[in-house]
Amino acid sequence: xxxxxxxxxxxAFSYGFLDASAKREMRRKILKAxxxxxxxxxxxxxxxxxxxxxxTGGLQATLTLVHPGSVVKVIDQGxxxxxxxASIRRFIARVSGAATTLDTLEATILQSRHRVPEEKLRSxxxxxxxxxxxxxLRPVEPNMSxxxxxxxDADYGRMWLQLYEQxxxxxxxxxxxxxxxxxxxxHVMTPSPIPRWDVPxxxxxxxxxxxxxxxxxxxxxxxxxxxxxxxxxxxxxxxVEEHGALSCHRSGALGFFMNEIPQEDGTAxxxxxxxxxxxxxxxxxxxGETWYRDGEFAT
Amino acid sequence: xxxxxxxxxxEIRDNASFHALMMALSRPGEVQTLPEAGFAPLAQALLxxxxxxxxxxxxxxxxxxxxxxxxxxxxxxxxxxxxLDSAAAVRALAGAAVGSFLYPDQGATVIAPAQIGVxxxxxxTGPGIExxxxxxxxxxxxxxxxxxxxxxxxxxxxxxxxxxxxxxxxLPRSTAVAEG
Numbered sequence: 001x002x003x004x005x006x007x008x009x010x011x012a013f014s015y016g017f018l019d020a021s022a023k024r025e026m027r028r029k030i031l032k033a034x035x036x037x038x039x040x041x042x043x044x045x046x047x048x049x050x051x052x053x054x055x056t057g058g059l060q061a062t063l064t065l066v067h068p069g070s071v072v073k074v075i076d077q078g079x080x081x082x083x084x085x086a087s088i089r090r091f092i093a094r095v096s097g098a099a100t101t102l103d104t105l106e107a108t109i110l111q112s113r114h115r116v117p118e119e120k121l122r123s124x125x126x127x128x129x130x131x132x133x134x135x136x137l138r139p140v141e142p143n144m145s146x147x148x149x150x151x152x153d154a155d156y157g158r159m160w161l162q163l164y165e166q167x168x169x170x171x172x173x174x175x176x177x178x179x180x181x182x183x184x185x186x187h188v189m190t191p192s193p194i195p196r197w198d199v200p201x202x203x204x205x206x207x208x209x210x211x212x213x214x215x216x217x218x219x220x221x222x223x224x225x226x227x228x229x230x231x232x233x234x235x236x237x238x239x240v241e242e243h244g245a246l247s248c249h250r251s252g253a254l255g256f257f258m259n260e261i262p263q264e265d266g267t268a269x270x271x272x273x274x275x276x277x278x279x280x281x282x283x284x285x286x287x288g289e290t291w292y293r294d295g296e297f298a299t
Numbered sequence: 300x301x302x303x304x305x306x307x308x309x310e311i312r313d314n315a316s317f318h319a320l321m322m323a324l325s326r327p328g329e330v331q332t333l334p335e336a337g338f339a340p341l342a343q344a345l346l347x348x349x350x351x352x353x354x355x356x357x358x359x360x361x362x363x364x365x366x367x368x369x370x371x372x373x374x375x376x377x378x379x380x381x382x383l384d385s386a387a388a389v390r391a392l393a394g395a396a397v398g399s400f401l402y403p404d405q406g407a408t409v410i411a412p413a414q415i416g417v418x419x420x421x422x423x424t425g426p427g428i429e430x431x432x433x434x435x436x437x438x439x440x441x442x443x444x445x446x447x448x449x450x451x452x453x454x455x456x457x458x459x460x461x462x463x464x465x466x467x468x469x470l471p472r473s474t475a476v477a478e479g
Binding site: 015029067224225227 | 304307309310318322324325344346428
């Protein structure tokens with residue numbers, strides 16, 4: 001045995017930036033996360049050349065999955081052209097040689113900050129969500145060791161109490177983004193700060209979703225065809241944002257999640273949040289099948 | 300501007316092996332294709348110095364040792380490469396690590412040989428399966444399914460992979476298996 005047989009040839013940096021041992025750890029944790037849907041799995045969370053809290057968790061998951069045949073789409077609040085999304089997309093392409101796209105239908109890996117695309121994802125696509133705060137219990141239990149015990153015991157009473165108090169105070173559930181959701185009837189997870197509009201897209205979906213929080217070093221997953229049920233009371237149904245009747249002032253797209261743009265005169269204009277779907281409308285290109293049709297979630 | 304880096308053969312194989320493992324576990328009972336037959340590529344994609352591994356086949360030991368993983372008794376291992384074709388082997392599996400309700404990720408990953416598509420039918424339900432799915436699996440002792448039910452007190456449990464040449468199926472602990 002010589003040293004040559006034990007080492008690999010020198011390279012300036014590893015393929016896909018992450019070194020092999022970092023990828024192996026991600027692989028092991030992704031498998032465990034899939035086996036126990038919605039349960040937060042701790043992982044080491046290596047350094048990547050963006051700051052913690054800017055998508056490092058999602059980036060590590062994407063860099064583990066990516067290969068030269070991958071087609072990567074990165075969005076930030078629905079937009080492909082924000083600085084964060086464009087930088088991450090360019091970085092992934094530079095270190096992996098993967099192709100990039102803006103089209104949801106062409107992508108094999110979709111990394112997203114705070115939105116699920118409006119076009120339906122297929123079984124051959126993987127959605128990677130960046131997660132700032134993976135712990136749904138944090139507002140009711142700041143001690144994360146205690147919170148872990150509460151997950152172990154499926155002790156979500158305080159979660160329900162928080163929602164109840166919001167209804168008592170305000171007449172409705174005030175939770176906008178990161179609506180706590182019960183996965184596979186066992187673990188409550190935060191779906192990352194996606195709007196309420198997007199949570200039903202994870203329920204019994206065709207695609208695999210990996211949620212990764214780099215700063216908090218936790219990773220969890222929603223496999224395909226897994227129940228994701230927003231926590232609701234029997235007599236207070238789950239409501240998504242009332243965007244079903246809004247239309248985009250630039251593209252004319254109707255019945256999708258919108259960005260509200262306040263105007264000088266106190267009114268508001270609306271612009272479609274899924275930017276590439278807006279582009280398709282402008283170009284007269286037929287979009288793929290969408291989760292929402294005519295502003296209603298199509299089951 | 301540097302040109303895009305190219306993965307070497309090992310990187311390509313590890314990536315493809317993991318992709319098959321990930322798809323197998325997220326779609327239990329659906330057959331996926333590995334880039335190469337055998338246990339060695341799976342071990343190389345998953346294992347390193349942070350792992351503890353057990354194998355019942357001495358021929359696999361050099362490969363496992365080369366990954367840097369510690370070779371330990373079955374009960375201490377987080378990755379197991381074992382045949383499950385006899386009642387004795389299934390009894391031994393009862394000692395495998397199942398993790399805890401606090402840390403379900405400490406449950407072991409078990410990789411076993413089997414014949415996929417032949418043998419007794421199993422009906423699978425659970426996450427990753429639309430309705431139900433039927434899987435035929437040969438070369439596995441029938442006592443395994445009762446033993447697995449005892450091991451998998453969800454979210455505790457072990458996650459099973461069955462390898463047949465280049466074919467692989469996964470059975471995560473979240474899947475309910477009914478015989479017949």
